[in-house]
């Protein structure tokens with residue numbers, strides 16, 4: 001192998017046969033520093049005996065090419081290439097059950113570290129994050145635009161064929177039944193419950209201030225545009241409501 005080819009394979013992160021340019025050292029350091037800078041990092045990582053108890057009890061390790069011990073070792077030894085490589089695929093196998101955290105003799109939380117790596121992958125707009133989160137765009141739209149995730153109207157036989165014969169049980173007159181529920185916020189089938197306008201505006205503000213919307217823009221620009229349109233409309237409605245209140249008082 002030529003010297004050029006050797007250095008390319010050695011420096012390339014992920015698939016060494018890919019035509020994509022290698023990830024430079026500065027980027028790898030920036031990603032690791034972002035993981036390390038999180039306030040939770042020192043709490044989740046205290047050292048590592050390499051004992052493998054976490055992996056032995058991890059359900060994801062049972063089914064996938066994934067090991068919490070490996071994740072902890074990569075972070076503990078500051079293996080920047082390995083950390084980036086794991087963020088390409090492996091970290092998305094974790095089920096976030098935290099069995100590992102309950103068992104680790106060092107008090108580490110491999111599941112918590114995986115969460116930090118996922119958040120960093122989203123922040124940096126990594127392809128792995130986009131691919132994993134794309135199927136959830138409908139849920140995110142529903143959650144951010146209405147304040148809740150699943151509505152009775154979304155449960156229909158076409159969407160839940162895997163329920164088998166039980167699916168007929170949802171053919172109940174939901175609109176009538178929901179209107180009979182004493183809490184007015186549940187008298188709807190378009191959302192799981194009605195979130196009032198003021199609460200919606202407060203939720204938007206929280207998502208904006210905490211950077212959730214910035215992250216959303218990084219991974220799915222179209223969804224971000226749709227959601228910001230929703231937010232602008234609701235904020236206009238809220239302003240109108242406040243003006244009406246003031247007019248009534250005058």
Ligand code: SF4
Pocket residue numbers: 047048049050051052053054055068069072103104105106107108110
């Ligand atoms: S159980 Fe804790 S100490 Fe043992 S390998 Fe896992 S993270 Fe390291």
Ligand code: SF4
Pocket residue numbers: 054057058059060061068093094095096097098099100101110111112114
């Ligand atoms: S939180 Fe993740 S790494 Fe830890 S045991 Fe559960 S699936 Fe495994």
